Amino acid sequence: MARTFKGGVHPHDYKELSKDRPIEDAPAPDVVFVSLRQHIGAPSKPVVKPGDEVKKGQLIAEPGGFVSAACHSPVSGKVKSIKPRPHMMGTPVDAIEIENDGREEWAEECNVPADWEKLSVDELKKKIAAAGIVGLGGATFPTHVKLSPPPDKKIDAAILNGVECEPYLTADHRLMLEQPDRVLEGFRIIQRILGGVKGYIGIEANKPDAYMLMKEKAMKYPDIEVVMLPVKYPQGAEKQLIKAILDREVPSGGLPMDVGCVVQNVGTAAAVYDACARNVPLIERIMTVTGDGVERPANYRIRIGQMLTPILERSGLKEGVRKLIFGGPMMGLAQAGPDIPLAKGNSGVVAMMEAPLFEPRMCIRCSRCVDHCPMGLEPSVLSLLSEARRYLEMAEHDVLDCIECGVCTYICPARRPIVQQIKIGKQKVLEARKKK
Ligand code: SF4
Ligand code: SF4
Known part of the structure; x- marks a missing residue:
């Protein structure tokens, strides 16, 4: 018997666009913006200041708590500033700006x-x-x-x-x-x-x-x-x-x-x-750039903190792209534009020429969301409770067990924004628990 789990869906995967493209180095950035919030937990704390010379792999920010992570310079060069920059979550976050001197000199303890x-x-x-x-x-x-x-x-x-x-x-x-x-x-x-x-x-x-x-x-x-x-x-x-x-x-x-x-x-x-x-810290990762909004889908080795725009240009970003998503279409985050520094969690960017807007309708009680939810939840009930702003009742329906996979939204014939409503409910429940 096949090893599997209950529920789930089979969306077309579009992997044929980039699966045969070997990993290539993204163009070396002139400047990087290393965000201090690119992990779950407390933000990192800078240990460098503007004017400091840094080497590739050098520690530039230490963990800000027990659940936190250090950050390192992905280039050798000079720290120019530490100030808020655009972040994929929407609100600007402090980032360390480093000008690349192009020498690629490693810190002594690295590599x-x-x-x-x-x-x-x-x-x-x-x-x-x-x-x-x-x-x-x-x-x-x-x-x-x-x-x-x-x-x-x-x-x-x-x-x-x-x-x-x-x-x-x-x-x-x-x-x-x-x-x-x-x-x-x-x-x-x-x-x-x-x-x-x-x-x-x-x-x-x-x-x-x-x-x-x-x-x-x-x-x-x-x-x-x-x-x-x-x-x-x-x-x-x-x-x-x-x-x-x-x-x-x-x-x-x-x-x-x-x-x-x-x-x-x-x-x-x-x-x-x-x-x-190898004594090499996390300063680069592999990331897919794909979708019908680029001429040449690809898999890139990118430096953490490099801007997305030049990478999209290298892939041939088309005129009239309607949507840019960090991550994939099921769990990813739509972005307002490409002027965003890349972070440790960026596994891919999908550029789309179409971004249809759906008018949500009343739930028709078809139970498709319930049948397909991999966590065994009742997304239709959670959606209705969120719509009625009865957030705290969502806890009784195990809202915190939702893994935000988006299956319910994908499968709903009434085009209800279920996972978005659930995310709001989860946040409200967590806030209420924190207050208590
Ligand atoms: S997003 Fe949550 S409620 Fe919807 S299918 Fe996934 S786990 Fe279930
Ligand atoms: S799939 Fe949509 S219409 Fe069907 S029960 Fe769930 S919320 Fe209602």
């Missing part, structure tokens, strides 16, 4: 090989924290925190997420095809940190080449199983992935560690390898 197998678990975790690694699948949760579950949570499995179920995006696919050893070594480091646990690599069936390659590469490690999963959105969501691979259900309000599991994205594993085996 030096290390034998990670000789390091202790504590040393590996320190390296990951110092490298500012966050979840690169889009969640941006600081990785060193996720790899440090409390002692009462017994972990017996690690899952490497190579599903990339969001339509259009192909960055993880290309990474697995072009740098499988980097990904696999990073995953072995993660397994070791978690106590030598069994490892599973989940890949959707629409990437048979990546599945075959990772399977072949993983053959020498008996504690790693590569699992091909049916194509279904949101197969890459943590809870759905755990259900499909391990047949374990994360309880309501719970986390993967409650069922003995930790999930990491393939890009995160590659960054873990860089930190532990």
Whole structure:
């Protein structure tokens, strides 16, 4: 029987636009704007000031709390300013502006090989924290925190997420095809940190080449199983992935560690390898630029903090693009324009020539949203409660379990903006709890 989860949908994935495009370096930026908020948790705190000379890989901002991450300079050059800049969430956020001197000079401690197998678990975790690694699948949760579950949570499995179920995006696919050893070594480091646990690599069936390659590469490690999963959105969501691979259900309000599991994205594993085996912090990532709004869809290696505009121009941004989305069309965020610095969580940008506006209608009680919700919620009820501003009642209907996958909105024949209404409800419930 196929390993899968309940609910979900099958949108056309449009991956054919960019899946065969090898990773290429985006043009080196003249200037970068490294945002101090590019992870879940407290913003980072700058440790440099305007006028300072910095090297590539040098620490420029330290974590601002326990759940936070460090930032490093993606170029060598000079700090020009620290001030608010546009941010993909809509509100400007402080960013460190660095002018690139083009010399690409690494900080002394960086880009030096290390034998990670000789390091202790504590040393590996320190390296990951110092490298500012966050979840690169889009969640941006600081990785060193996720790899440090409390002692009462017994972990017996690690899952490497190579599903990339969001339509259009192909960055993880290309990474697995072009740098499988980097990904696999990073995953072995993660397994070791978690106590030598069994490892599973989940890949959707629409990437048979990546599945075959990772399977072949993983053959020498008996504690790693590569699992091909049916194509279904949101197969890459943590809870759905755990259900499909391990047949374990994360309880309501719970986390993967409650069922003995930790999930990491393939890009995160590659960054873990860089930190532990090369002493290279997270200063670049792979990102897809695609959609019918660009002439040449591509997968780029971008520097964190570089502006999106020149990258779109390189891809041949067409006149009259109606919509730019950071991430994919199901969970991504539409942007007001392209003048935005890229951040650690940017897995892709989709440019669209069409952006139809739908007039929402009354719920016709067809139950399609309920049948397809992968979390077993009643999106129609949540939508109606949000519309009536009865936000606190949404908590009784488990609104906080919603993973914001957008399946309900996608499937609704009445074109109701269900996930948008749910997001408002979640925020109100959380605010009320905080006040209490
Ligand atoms: S967005 Fe939330 S309510 Fe809608 S289908 Fe996904 S999990 Fe269910
Ligand atoms: S899919 Fe839309 S119309 Fe159907 S029950 Fe859900 S909210 Fe109502």
